[in-house]
Ligand SMILES: Nc1ncnc2c1ncn2[C@@H]1O[C@H](COP(=O)(O)OP(=O)(O)OP(=O)(O)O)[C@@H](O)[C@H]1O
């Protein structure tokens with residue numbers, strides 16, 4: 001188990017390095033001079049040179065790469081090209097918003113997706129199954145940000161239940177929670193569609209197993225058979241898929257945060273891209289990659305919790 | 314016998330009424346190729362505390378019969394007709410809650426495949442404790458204590474420690490012992506054992522059957538012992554039912570069945586029992602194969618394979634009749650067989 005975790009950790013480090021390199025190179029390949037972008041067309045040559053000197057952009061590529069890399073290794077994400085503020089602080093400031101959005105949408109996705117998956121599986125062929133499959137299919141072909149816009153239209157514009165634009169910072173936790181509902185729904189419903197489909201197919205496969213018959217032969221009602229015996233057995237495929245889905249959630253979060261004008265990693269990154277804040281983009285992407293790797297590692301390590309037969313080599 | 318459900322069935326406690334009474338059971342499956350009747354009008358009784366053997370080749374409907382008793386034959390199964398009375402109550406018509414109380418409570422079941430019949434992600438202890446908590450309303454702790462006692466009874470060493478084992482940590486024989494412990498946990502009045510040893514190797518087979526016989530002595534449980542091995546029936550059952558292609562072709566006390574089989578199919582089965590300690594190559598087998606349930610022959614279903622077939626066998630579908638006290642068979646070739654008036658024409662009962 002521990003040696004497995006170590007192995008996975010090492011490979012994660014290698015992947016992080018590859019991601020860092022790619023991100024670094026991508027930023028240098030883009031044919032735009034950060035100094036010009038930041039200071040504008042009218043800036044004097046001296047000002048541009050001074051900017052490049054301050055930010056280290058005048059140094060050779062390899063030296064910049066090593067600098068960036070050394071920073072990443074030390075957990076120093078550098079400073080914003082535009083504001084010169086430490087990037088780590090900016091990320092920390094918005095991280096809770098993204099985290100709460102991710103968890104809330106995951107909760108929505110799981111709480112709707114798992115029961116619906118079970119339900120459609122056991123009513124296979126019936127109208128519940130039919131509606132469930134329409135839901136899953138619609139969710140698949142429906143971008144989360146678009147759903148966000150639809151929800152805003154319904155709840156803010158038509159019903160007037162929530163303001164369209166509101167300041168998210170400040171306010172008590174219940175206020176935060178209130179502002180989380182629509183973004184979490186728009187991201188979570190899409191996940192629910194995905195989880196429904198996954199749970200349904202895993203469930204259908206499991207229901208044909210001999211041990212399901214044994215569970216019934218003990219006198220257990222459907223409810224216990226489905227939610228205790230079968231669900232526990234299909235946790236691995238469901239959790240794996242959720243883990244693989246983290247990237248999509250984060251991607252969805254970028255757009256959802258923009259639609260709802262919520263602070264967050266995604267919004268930060270989109271802003272950085274708009275402003276060509278290369279260092280911020282670079283470090284933001286690293287954080288994204290790190291989160292995805294971490295979640296997948298945790299998912300892998302959680303298998304043993306769900307299935308006693310899993311042995312890590 | 315002490316146990317739940319006694320109150321409800323007090324009237325059936327007199328010795329005359331059987332514990333289980335199956336009448337005219339017909340079970341069909343909807344398949345892609347149309348409806349097949351897997352069990353076609355069978356009737357038999359099982360007395361309190363006795364062992365009834367049910368034998369027949371693969372596919373003759375033994376499992377479907379067994380599963381139907383607990384309404385576990387699956388969503389594709391349709392019970393076309395018949396009744397299955399347990400101590401007088403028709404299990405085919407009772408409510409879901411009642412059948413759930415019967416399953417694992419009054420009737421325990423052991424399946425053919427010990428390797429896949431236990432839930433892989435729960436411990437053995439949890440799985441045995443489950444019916445005890447449900448039917449006996451035991452606390453988790455009490456149920457686990459009882460589970461350890463049961464594991465001891467079914468011959469599992471260090472039962473306490475084994476409670477925490479997962480199925481994959483046990484051998485096939487051990488798993489089948491766990492299944493038996495689970496099925497007997499609530500001291501059912503009836504144990505249905507569907508080929509409990511088929512998947513096990515020979516020495517383990519004998520141990521498991523001995524174990525069942527011993528537990529039956531101790532608990533007074535009636536056993537419906539399904540097997541395709543007449544040798545097992547001879548050793549463990551008091552009476553036997555011989556099934557062929559969804560029908561019962563012969564039914565008798567084991568002694569009578571072995572000494573004086575009345576149906577050619579039973580004779581064929583007896584001839585194919587390996588004589589003691591002789592190699593299996595000298596086995597005689599019955600020629601031909603079981604008819605497809607999609608295309609049952611008219612007349613006697615065994616006629617195409619029967620050595621003693623007569624022309625009439627191909628048109629007359631013989632019902633099961635008593636030919637001697639406690640001995641029934643369905644074969645017109647027998648000297649004492651008299652077709653009841655109005656019966657005997659081939660049933661046109663394979664709906665297209
Ligand atoms: N779920 C099902 N769908 C369709 N047909 C089925 C189903 N279950 C059983 N059958 C059919 O019913 C018939 C009887 O099957 P059953 O399992 O009772 O045989 P069996 O006597 O138990 O055989 P075995 O010795 O192989 O266990 C077979 O022809 C089989 O094809």
Ligand SMILES: [Mg+2]
Pocket residue numbers: 375376377425507508
């Ligand atoms: Mg069978």
